[in-house]
Amino acid sequence: MSSIISISGVTKTYATGFKALKEINLDIERGEIFALLGPNGAGKTTLISIVCGIVNRSSGTVTVDGHDIGRDYRAARSLIGLVPQELTIDAFETVWATVNYSRGLFGKAPNKDFVEKVLRDLSLWEKKDSKAITLSGGMKRRLMIAKALSHEPRVLFLDEPTAGVDVELRQDMWAMVRRLREDGVTIILTTHYIEEAEAMADRVGVINKGEIILVEGKAELMRKLGRKQMTLELRAPLSAVPDGLSRYALELSADGNQLTYTYDNQSDRPGVASLIRDLEAAGVQFRDLDTKNSSLEEIFVNLLRQEP
Known part of the structure; x- marks a missing residue:
């Protein structure tokens, strides 16, 4: 063009x-x-x-x-x-x-x-x-x-x-x-x-x-700068994130009923499929999940924050 x-x-x-x-x-x-x-x-x-x-x-x-x-x-x-x-x-x-x-x-x-x-x-x-x-x-x-x-x-x-x-x-x-x-x-x-x-x-x-x-x-x-977030609704609450899942830097909600995984296309964090396998291996079961992508506004704000 x-x-x-x-x-x-x-x-x-x-x-x-x-x-x-x-x-x-x-x-x-x-x-x-x-x-x-x-x-x-x-x-x-x-x-x-x-x-x-x-x-x-x-x-x-x-x-x-x-x-x-x-x-x-x-x-x-x-x-x-x-x-x-x-x-x-x-x-x-x-x-x-x-x-x-x-x-x-x-x-x-x-x-x-x-x-x-x-x-x-x-x-x-x-x-x-x-x-x-x-x-x-x-x-x-x-x-x-x-x-x-x-x-x-x-x-x-x-x-x-x-x-x-x-x-x-x-x-x-x-x-x-x-x-x-x-x-x-x-x-x-x-x-x-x-x-x-x-x-x-x-x-x-x-x-x-x-x-x-x-x-x-x-x-x-x-695609390049957006962040993705997956939230898992757990079948049973957790008191802490299992040690076997530490590489995912998961966030556990205050009530222990949700796990949140944040990742992007530029990081070296493992993908969702790997997380699901490791959750199963750790005996963590979930009944629902929700995913969302960051908006252009979030990308814009993050870009300005990175400026000197």
């Missing part, structure tokens, strides 16, 4: 001397949903703003579908839709006028059918004649997305798109994002709702203190 965005050696140092970004190298693949995760102040919004031409980089290069964002700004920017964190809409313009005006800013000819489709997809059609000031917070957020889509971009940046949005509207938005991806639009999102990234993203990048510390396919990331 070819890259639609290529970021090479990008840095950003402010006049105060603060280094917001340090040698960022990142390629975004065409047609993927890429989640950029990081704590507040990590550099997520700065990086997005540089790609979108809102903030000047200190060094490095950025291309969008082969167009350099400095030398060929208009061509690069015309390919990008941006939904920023802050609401930036004219409070006294109607929904219809807002989206059509945004389309015109990119030199696109009027297209009533396309604008109607965007508004319908975002459940804004019945509000098309309403002024922005009368909309709820969630509807204003939808209007921001409609503005970003008005000029038919091939890349869509969503910077905390569902902040302050209720669950129903959030689900509608992600259904729309999936449809956009099916149409070939590349989606880059930042979000504090890590379960959204887990549900939506093809790949995940983690940025911290202005540096990319990891880029990995979501499934591969969870």
Whole structure:
């Protein structure tokens, strides 16, 4: 799969001397949903703003579908839709006028059918004649997305798109994002709702203190860094873990009725099949077991804890 965005050696140092970004190298693949995760102040919004031409980089290069964002700004920017964190809409313009005006800013000819489709997809059609000031917070957020889509971009940046949005509207938005991806639009999102990234993203990048510390396919990331946990419901309580099971570092519940085994794909701990055999040999019987994998949120938190 070819890259639609290529970021090479990008840095950003402010006049105060603060280094917001340090040698960022990142390629975004065409047609993927890429989640950029990081704590507040990590550099997520700065990086997005540089790609979108809102903030000047200190060094490095950025291309969008082969167009350099400095030398060929208009061509690069015309390919990008941006939904920023802050609401930036004219409070006294109607929904219809807002989206059509945004389309015109990119030199696109009027297209009533396309604008109607965007508004319908975002459940804004019945509000098309309403002024922005009368909309709820969630509807204003939808209007921001409609503005970003008005000029038919091939890349869509969503910077905390569902902040302050209720669950129903959030689900509608992600259904729309999936449809956009099916149409070939590349989606880059930042979000504090890590379960959204887990549900939506093809790949995940983690940025911290202005540096990319990891880029990995979501499934591969969870396979390599995820932890697994198996809990056994015992037929009879134990007062202590038998000596023959010490190599598994099992945790015994306070009441002695449960044994928990935690393992991952990178450790040298023995597998589940070996544990079951050794339990039988030790005379430990269980009546039920439950397994679970760590979430993307747990992996993310652990990664940040490991950072110096």
